[in-house]
Amino acid sequence: MTTALRRLRNYIDGEFRDAADGRTTEVVNPATGEPYATAPLSGSTDVDAAMAAAEAAFPAWRDLIPAERQKVLLKIADRFEERAEDLIAAESENCGKPIALVRSEEIPPMVDQIRFFAGAARMLEGRSAGEYMDGFTSIIRREPVGVCAQVAPWNYPMMMAVWKFAPALAAGNTVVIKPSDTTPASTVLIADIIGSVLDELGHPRGVFNVVCGDRETGRLMVEHKVPAMASITGSVRAGMQVAESASKDLKRVHLELGGKAPVVVFEDTDIAKAVEDIATAGYFNAGQDCTAATRVLVQESIHDEFVAALAKAASETKTGAVDDEDVLYGPLNNANQLKQVKGFIERLPAHAKIEAGGEQVGEKGYFFAPTVVSGLKQDDEIVQHEVFGPVITVQSFTDEKQAVEWANGVEYALASSVWTKDHARAMRMSKVLDFGCVWINTHIPLVAEMPHGGFKKSGYGKDLSAYGFEDYTRIKHVMTSLDG
Template identity: 45%
Template structure:
């Protein structure tokens, strides 16, 4: 198992506080990994700065070739990547192997193709003898901070377009799920020029904060909650950094009386609970018209109660655990507060799903109203609320 950060061409361990990397299925410690020091972060940024001089001058064809090599290398080792992702995140092995790894490989290939076909719009001659046009140039060093719900996929989403555009990157995975990023470090170091990608470890409040405030970082890309996004914007404003923010969500599904109920139930069972609901696009907020409401609640509750999890044979599991005890407790607190409301009924689930690990039962919260917390705030767990409505507005 790879445990060292990538700084320029060097692999080295962090020198600061150790973070326990846990197996969410059991709660057991996989290993302890120390986070990067300020000096190591500076060294990573300096390596990215040095590499930018030549990397930014490469042609789209050259960068495309590198991305295709990365895609091929991941595909060749997809089984090992899937197993490691499953260990670190608790994802069912089939989800990691059959859903995520093909999408990750495709992401690298997509941007390898996209950079070959970028269009520059010719605006015309606004002054006699001068032609105006749009030219696309690399931005510089991108500080990328990834979350724990899709570690390897988010790494692809952040690295592939940044590299395709001619930028260099200092990447920080979540301190809870760094293992596949460290495996990727070895793969990237074998393919890319020195310093184009650097990988540092640590918590958001320390290493992440240092990255987003670093004067040499030109752009910050972060996936996280809204509070974190606000902090990034404030920090970026000080040095006029560009930002790419992917923040929380609360995806609504509106179901009218004439809907195909079986299709609705099947869809919500899949997309409301995939990845144990740890997804900013989870179909977690259902509005059902009065005539279909009762039947929808009954059928959805029945279907959700059959979702497989925590089976010793991981190939049969449909969802995994939540990422940590803290996250499971947070999800449980949302459900407990909802259950205290007289108009709310927990029609299935509602409790921790095991004594070991961080499983939570797939849950349906019926009768919730628009003003309820469970409807308005992102739970980020296997919890779907259903709200009755009578008028479209």
């Protein structure tokens, strides 16, 4: 007997709709490997409708005073708390994530981030008005950019949707967002929440729209004539394609792309504490995090002791079912990602050594064992490229100079960490590490008040913080004559 699949739909101009041409794609639960829903495979007609709705809603939303937009966002945050269990269930099914971890590690920061941007809406900053030429007064207006086309990833579909819509709406923009084709469920639920708040408070329905689909749908959104800005969190390849597409009509682009975070461990580090924290930061969310602590550089004098401790920590780290409160992470998100992670392991050079893990786990779903690989060289594929899985690599360095050279010697530049008791060394390293974030004796904490974003092929633009908020605004100079 076949179980009927749940039907997810687009959310356009306050209504849930199927794709105009009726096309759908199956959505698979990565914990089981079985489909549980269908979602629209949206085309140009659907994208046109969503963009038209967002464009029509923009003037009224733009012209609201910030306090009114703040009320909407605060109400959305309240509703997220009220419907937390629904969101948790949707995200767990979306991604196979452990329920307890979604409840403790995702819902609270998401609510906090929405409330942060609600406050940011009322704290726009700019140079003070003044006379910079005799007889004239200049003022600065900071305005919303317009309609924002946003593409969210599959590793944190719910939280990344928040990182995108919250600053955009707070600044006075309207939104058309596309979730990944593998994880649309939680974004569709967010549309239901936001739509109900907009209705209750009497605001235009087209302020927030969700269009489900694949890469082609995303391309249609980015190339559409209506959006003034395109924002994507995804792979380097996807980001480069978005930047190229957006360049055709000079759209603004906001890119948060891949990472290959170096974790530089010096010989004076408390090994036991460092291993515990690094293992958690490397394996959390199955390593599917652009900032994951998966590239460890450890000073040669403590290398063997560190590797042994890390391998033991890996063997004690558990992956498994969503309702098991003892697991640290769930499955990889999809069959292609499982294949990619396996490929990195299969192509390891002869000088590499698998210290722990290295294989798929279980008879169903896309689970992969916590893995440690040592004996690696700087130019090895697994060192240079993002695995995006629960695989931690370890290299041995001799001195601070070599550590910096190897840490910076990749195309990514999102996040990094330094582990040492030497304050001066920590300060030197934080200066020369070419990454958007440098953690010292920790790895992966984020707060709404501080920016998240990288350099080089990790993209440009910031998420979170006042800097992320300002990315969704434009600056206008207004000059008036004092002669009337």
